[in-house]
Amino acid sequence: MEVNCLTLKDLISRPPRLDFATEDGENAQKENIFVDLSRMAPKTPIKNEPIDLSKQKIFTPERNPITPVKLVDRQQVEPWTPTANLKILISAASPDIRDREKKKELFRPIENKDDVFTDSLQLDAVDDSAVDEFEKQRPSRKQKSLGLLCQKFLARYPSYPLSTEKTTISLDEVAVSLGVERRRIYDIVNVLESLHLVSRVAKNQYSWHGRHSLPKTLRNLQRLGEKQKYEEQMAHLQQKELNLIDHKVGERRRDGCPDSQDPQLLDFPEPDCPSSSANSRKDKSLKIMSQKFVMLFLVSKTKIVTLDVAAKILIEESQDMPDHSKFKTKVRRLYDIANVLTSLMLIKKVHVTEDRGRKPAFKWIGPVDFSSTDDDLVDVSTPVLPELKKEIYGHVQFCAKQKLARHSSFNSEQASERTQRKVNSEPSSPYRQKQGLGVYSLEIGSLAAVSRQKMEDNSETVAFASQNMMPLPSSLDPAAPLPSPSVDSEYRVSPLCHQVLSAAQTDLKALPAQNGLTGQGGVSLASMALDVEHQPQALAAAQPLLYVPPAPLFMLCGGLQEGLSPGSGSGSGSVGGGSKVTAAEQPPMPSGQKRLSKERRLQEEEEEPATKRQCRDHEDGPLSLVMPKKPSDSADIASPKTSENRASAPHEDTHMNGQLSAAKAVSGKATTNGFVSSEWGNPCSNTEIEKPSEENESTKGPSPLQYLYVQPPAVSSSSDPQEHPVHTPR
DNA sequence: CTCTCCCGCCATCTA
DNA sequence: TAGATGGCGGGAGAG
Numbered sequence: 001m002e003v004n005c006l007t008l009k010d011l012i013s014r015p016p017r018l019d020f021a022t023e024d025g026e027n028a029q030k031e032n033i034f035v036d037l038s039r040m041a042p043k044t045p046i047k048n049e050p051i052d053l054s055k056q057k058i059f060t061p062e063r064n065p066i067t068p069v070k071l072v073d074r075q076q077v078e079p080w081t082p083t084a085n086l087k088i089l090i091s092a093a094s095p096d097i098r099d100r101e102k103k104k105e106l107f108r109p110i111e112n113k114d115d116v117f118t119d120s121l122q123l124d125a126v127d128d129s130a131v132d133e134f135e136k137q138r139p140s141r142k143q144k145s146l147g148l149l150c151q152k153f154l155a156r157y158p159s160y161p162l163s164t165e166k167t168t169i170s171l172d173e174v175a176v177s178l179g180v181e182r183r184r185i186y187d188i189v190n191v192l193e194s195l196h197l198v199s200r201v202a203k204n205q206y207s208w209h210g211r212h213s214l215p216k217t218l219r220n221l222q223r224l225g226e227k228q229k230y231e232e233q234m235a236h237l238q239q240k241e242l243n244l245i246d247h248k249v250g251e252r253r254r255d256g257c258p259d260s261q262d263p264q265l266l267d268f269p270e271p272d273c274p275s276s277s278a279n280s281r282k283d284k285s286l287k288i289m290s291q292k293f294v295m296l297f298l299v300s301k302t303k304i305v306t307l308d309v310a311a312k313i314l315i316e317e318s319q320d321m322p323d324h325s326k327f328k329t330k331v332r333r334l335y336d337i338a339n340v341l342t343s344l345m346l347i348k349k350v351h352v353t354e355d356r357g358r359k360p361a362f363k364w365i366g367p368v369d370f371s372s373t374d375d376d377l378v379d380v381s382t383p384v385l386p387e388l389k390k391e392i393y394g395h396v397q398f399c400a401k402q403k404l405a406r407h408s409s410f411n412s413e414q415a416s417e418r419t420q421r422k423v424n425s426e427p428s429s430p431y432r433q434k435q436g437l438g439v440y441s442l443e444i445g446s447l448a449a450v451s452r453q454k455m456e457d458n459s460e461t462v463a464f465a466s467q468n469m470m471p472l473p474s475s476l477d478p479a480a481p482l483p484s485p486s487v488d489s490e491y492r493v494s495p496l497c498h499q500v501l502s503a504a505q506t507d508l509k510a511l512p513a514q515n516g517l518t519g520q521g522g523v524s525l526a527s528m529a530l531d532v533e534h535q536p537q538a539l540a541a542a543q544p545l546l547y548v549p550p551a552p553l554f555m556l557c558g559g560l561q562e563g564l565s566p567g568s569g570s571g572s573g574s575v576g577g578g579s580k581v582t583a584a585e586q587p588p589m590p591s592g593q594k595r596l597s598k599e600r601r602l603q604e605e606e607e608e609p610a611t612k613r614q615c616r617d618h619e620d621g622p623l624s625l626v627m628p629k630k631p632s633d634s635a636d637i638a639s640p641k642t643s644e645n646r647a648s649a650p651h652e653d654t655h656m657n658g659q660l661s662a663a664k665a666v667s668g669k670a671t672t673n674g675f676v677s678s679e680w681g682n683p684c685s686n687t688e689i690e691k692p693s694e695e696n697e698s699t700k701g702p703s704p705l706q707y708l709y710v711q712p713p714a715v716s717s718s719s720d721p722q723e724h725p726v727h728t729p730r
Numbered sequence: 731c732t733c734t735c736c737c738g739c740c741a742t743c744t745a
Numbered sequence: 746t747a748g749a750t751g752g753c754g755g756g757a758g759a760g
Contacts, residue, residue: 140758140759141734141735141736141758141759142758142759144735145734146736181738182750183737183738183751184736184737186749186751187751190750203744203750204749285751285752328754329752329754331734332735332753332754333753335734336735339734360733
């Protein structure tokens, strides 16, 4: 929680510039505070200059819209005062300064820790000197992490910007404001671009689209992934590893796994086409890797993808993997991508225990099924991945076998992209429009965004849920149960549970969100699609919390799964694919509903907020799917989810409440649950964020307070009413 | 030790 | 050619 708050603050601070714009008393105050800190630093004290600089950087938003400055420039960024500039320059020179800045940065959800923020904040407020020391002391790596950086980045922009407003992102500005090298921004932007959250408009300029089209994009990626048969590939790889490696492979995986799987499918991609030969850099592009990586999740039944498997698949060589170095490099890149995706709350880190031990993996916590409606909706038209589509449609199958990569395909894509780029860059850049205003708006938006984000993050999830909605169910269902049978003990429980829970929650959330929230904002998109399917569930869920109507769930699940894994039924997909579902899971699976119901029941029972929170934590814990050990997990799991809901509820409440408050107030638990559910995605973030709070747990009370902090954002949100949970419809 | 992943060199592309 | 992009992997922090 704290973290969130802080982050929010930080974010807010960024927008400080907003000040001018926003003056909302509330916001202003918060902002001011933050701002003060940030600004203060720069402005005031010379000595601390470096620090100041850092601070400034951090806070400073994109002031400089325009030109792209080089790294050096960035530091300069925001000169609140002339002196500040000098300071900045100086700071630029010294790394120490940077570090300081970094401290200020937010933590990434996963690893984050609040302390830092608080500390930093305090420090700032207090003394520069002191701060300096502290800061210098710890510019821990975490603070510099790409994930954190990405969060900051995202905080600057509204998740669901109004269609009208166009936000232009100046790489230089961002780099400066965030106090990082431009190179880092590229990493973030490339991943965001792969999901179409941003697009390159011109040199050094990107335009922010937000998550409006995310469902479509994901849908498309899912399709592509299916076509590529990534699932099979994953299964295959896993098997291989297992076999090769030895270990029990047989045992666990066997169930599902089919070596046999689909022979066809299986092929490895490997060498795919050397065609790739040509591959230019782009083939290796982070964007493509990112898309493929996402595809793996979307295709995976378990929604869990281990890094090594992903790396192997991404490398074409799945088979051999001879190049160890290559593999290592790929993994590094995947970490980069994963950090960004984590910041987007689309995945979260977990550990999968395998024979040999635990392996780092990531679990998809984003929307899952956009399938249903989307198809039509989304369709090809989607801007996002034209290339991929091409591939898919085009060679897909071949490629599929070849797998992955097929750069060639990508190449085509890339080409297109480039073209676009050129086009965009050149003349068009209409996007810029706004610099002046744009900036302004951005900031405001950013504030709102920020506040909302953090909160939202939680809430956002909700939003997601609402918009994307469908995914949830799919995830749930599919999850595990149905398709895959068995597998890792590790995964088993937790993942499934999570999924299920999440799904359930999601549904719930969606409904509530839609109902209450939607009304507000008009989440429209998601809601539209979702509504149809989900609402019922959601409704049911929300009300009865206790149990969900089975039918829907199953329906969803089945559908989803199918959607996800086409051939799953047959061995091909099923193989176990990437995921092995645990036996435990399976069992439940069939009765996914049951779980849900149980969970809900549990929730009801538990309802205590604290519990909820804890549960969330647990979730995180669960993240570490790893532990096979716990038998209790199942129970835990259930609780966690519930807890999530709960936990989320509080947060959201605060957030939402502002907006939604009425509804929530009324419904009390139900509302919370609903919200919670909405958050489904949040859990991760929430959990992470919350962890600290959770620890406090009793914090419930407190935590809310923290959230209160958030409210400022909320306030801002008020300014941006849409955003929050509701999210603007676009 | 392993896992993560920051950092920034430098190749490549673009204008 | 300068500047923009971004691949890549050394190496170090964190656990």
